[in-house]
Amino acid sequence: xxxxxxxxxxxxxxxxxxxxxxxxxxxxxxxxxxxxxxxxxxxxxxxxxxxxxxxxxxxxxxxxxxxxxxxxxxxxxxxxxxxxxxxxxxxxxxxxxxxxxxxxxxxxxxxxxxxxxxxxxxxxxxxxxxxxxxxxxxxxxxxxxxxxxxxxxxxxxxxxxxxxxxxxxxxxxxxxxxxxxxxxxxxxxxxxxxxxxxxxxxxxxxxxx
Numbered sequence: 001x002x003x004x005x006x007x008x009x010x011x012x013x014x015x016x017x018x019x020x021x022x023x024x025x026x027x028x029x030x031x032x033x034x035x036x037x038x039x040x041x042x043x044x045x046x047x048x049x050x051x052x053x054x055x056x057x058x059x060x061x062x063x064x065x066x067x068x069x070x071x072x073x074x075x076x077x078x079x080x081x082x083x084x085x086x087x088x089x090x091x092x093x094x095x096x097x098x099x100x101x102x103x104x105x106x107x108x109x110x111x112x113x114x115x116x117x118x119x120x121x122x123x124x125x126x127x128x129x130x131x132x133x134x135x136x137x138x139x140x141x142x143x144x145x146x147x148x149x150x151x152x153x154x155x156x157x158x159x160x161x162x163x164x165x166x167x168x169x170x171x172x173x174x175x176x177x178x179x180x181x182x183x184x185x186x187x188x189x190x191x192x193x194x195x196x197x198x199x200x201x202x203x204x205x206x207x208x209x
Contacts, residue, residue, distance in 0.1 A: 003063035005100045007143060008040075009170075010057045011116075011199075013091040019053060025086050026057070031207055034059060037075065039066025042208030046114050046201030049178075054092075056116065056201050058172070060208070067097045068149045076154035087159035094165040095157075097150040098143035101169075102128055105135030110206045111174030115185035117198040118170040130191055131171065137184050138175030145169065173198070 014022045031043045039062040048054035061067060079087065101123065123142060131140055145166055157164055171188065175181040178200070185198035 003065060005103075006061040006064040006067065006146075007098050007100065007141075008057075008059040008061065008067055009094075009096050009098060009116075009143065009167075009172075011055070011092075011094040013051070013054045014089060015091070016053055018086070018089045022086055022089070025082050027205065029080065029082050031205065033075065033080075035208055037066070037069070037072050039063065039069060040072075040208075042110075043205070044110050044114075044203065044207075045205035047204050049113075049200045049202055056114065056199075058114075064097055064099050064146050064149055068152065073152065073154070076152075076156050079156050079159070083156065084159060087156055088161060090160045092165075093160050093162070094167055095150060096143070096145035096167050096170075098145050100141055101144050102131055102142040103139070104132045104141075105137075105139040105174075107139040107174055107176075110203055111138050111181075112176045112203050113174070113178040113181050114201045114203065115173040115181050115198040116170055116201070117173070117185055117189055117192075117194050118167050118196065120193055120195045121168060123169055127192065130188070134173070134184050134188050137177060137180040138173065140174075141172045143170050143172060171198075178202075 034040055040059055042060040044058045046056040173185055189197055
């Protein structure tokens, strides 16, 4: 049986003074570099709808193994000069290599809006039925962080000012209808007893298949 698909999720803040350089680095260098790695299929970037200097990046992969491959680890071990310059300015970094435990809904192209909802611990029985019922507005995925793969030591992480945070399992909801997305995310947060409301992001870059 083939391994389930995976993804890399990254959230971080950046100071207003560093934002132009940060975005140029992502578009001109970092996204093309990551998409050149076998097994990394897509790159999506988002800006927080409520916090203009907060961003998310989601990379879809063939499996979690793509983010533990020799090629990927070699890139982490040899950051470029531009990467070395910008990484120390990342703030409030959360990063997770994840396996996809569920994928529901008709939408497969990237939605114009994304909501991320962190759960209060591991998924429990009956949750998949609740998630599937909420996917009609677009697409819903359940991501389970792989701590061992995420926390492989690498120079990029050491350049950031504080240790990266590893999230609990989380839900990704995508839709072209932001109002419907917000309603679905708020309902899910209540039904699942999420510790915090969902964060809503707007798509700013989509590359890959």
